[in-house]
Amino acid sequence: MSTLYLLKIDLKKMRHYRTFWIICGLYFFMLVTATASGMEFLKWLARTIEGFGQNININRIPLYHFPDIWQNLAWSSGLLKMGIAIMVVVSVTNEYTYRTLRQNIIDGLSREQFLMSKVLTNVLLSFTSMVLVFLIAVVTGLIYSPQFDYPYGFTGVGFYPAYCLEVFAFLSFALMLGMLVQRSGLTIILLLNSYLIELIIKENIDEYVPQLIKFFPLESIMNLVPLPFARYAFQEIRDYVTWESVLIALAWATLFNYFAYLKLKKSDI
């Protein structure tokens, strides 16, 4: 079976599933509104925090100016990936609660093909997110940006493939967790808590082996697109994608899917 065919099988399951459209709709709606409302957010900050507007003129902050906009939007959109991860969890745990995974195998799908169909959907969701955020960046950039200088205006576009990998790696984590736990509620709670769990571990080893921090799974995923806003407080930021961060995140994405594969291979379903 071709990879495209496997993707079609998984999409067939989703296409008539109302929950899928609701969660995906909310997720993409949130992406659009959250990324497009940055200026409104700054105005709100200026109104609320005393002195904010005096120290910094918010209209001078080039939030939506090329080339700043690329990294700003890629980073902000990364915060919302939990929304689509919940959809992935629901999709895979449904296969366990309805026992349809079992029936899929009986009907002639191999376990590898089943997993592949889910991974391909993750690829599609990551890619769609990237394209959408890129389009929002282009549109809002053209609205707010006073000018576009070539090639300087494209500095930081490399964060879009990195953002795509960020979403994909996180969705792979969600898929693996869903397959291990097999219950949607518990998986979502674990998924939300995983950041805290990792934070506790990181904080406790930071003093002794700080060089290990960047290898932590969720840390490595967040590290693909670093926080850009510190530059508006005149701090140094990393405004380019490093190969090291890509390789670490890619390794984790591969491992997550491999663990899911091992689990599926070994268990009676």
Added chain:
Amino acid sequence: MNVETVLSIQGLTKHFGKLCAVNQLNLEVKRGQVFGMLGPNGSGKTTTLGMLMGVTNPTSGSFTWFGQTPTHLMRQKIGAVLEHPIFYPYLTGQQNLELNAMIKGATAQQIDRVLDVVELLPRRHDKYRTYSLGMKQRLAIASALLNDPIVLILDEPTNGLDPMGIAEIRELIKKIAADGKTIILASHLLDEVQKVCTHFAVLKRGNLMHVGPVDDVGKGEETVEVAAYHDDVADVLRKFPGTAGIKRENQHYLVTLHDGFHSAEINRYLFEHGIVAAHLQTKKKSLEKQFLEILAENSEPIH
């Protein structure tokens, strides 16, 4: 390997922790057989079928379909309903079958045909979760018939159905068997197996206790029901050289005969001793009786 052998199982074993669900199972199913797998609940029927369909990993042993090592591609040509029907509840019957046709590599045109066979055409566009149990079972059979399978595996296909539903499914199985398909049917309903199966195997706590043709049931020693209005009947019957045992039941005597003796000889013997039988009937051994004998505590598994 004989091409007529559809399924061959060698030493198939499954442990769940300490529990041995299936123990050293050896079986052969030939083309065209309607093969019944009998056994009480928990005897390993579903576990065996789960292994044959690739969802349960065997602890040891092996099996071949059509003489070849099993792959997922073979499963596309085997229609199976294990335990209860499984579908996506939020999809309609039609959409569920479209999905399964994609997985099995069947054409969409077949959907109309299989829905017609199970008489679900009028409800095809309703969501699966609105179906009654009987309709769900029928949809499962329809799905199993997609891709024109060579073998059909049905696990308790009449479970939870009302008498009318049971009769419907039974007719359906007979209809499918008449097409020359090989059917493997797991059930604890003995009557059902005797009515539709050609061969049967009996499992008990994971061990194979018996395997053979259904027609053989009732062969061997005969039991004859005798009634006569005469005081000496019991004595005469006891003296009859073919009598292995005699038991009184209500108004009759149940005479168990040695091999080779039949009711006609009893009749003649009684007549020669001046007794006219008022009632004389050969009792065929039912599958139920044989089943209970096979399952009796003292019987030994065959390997």
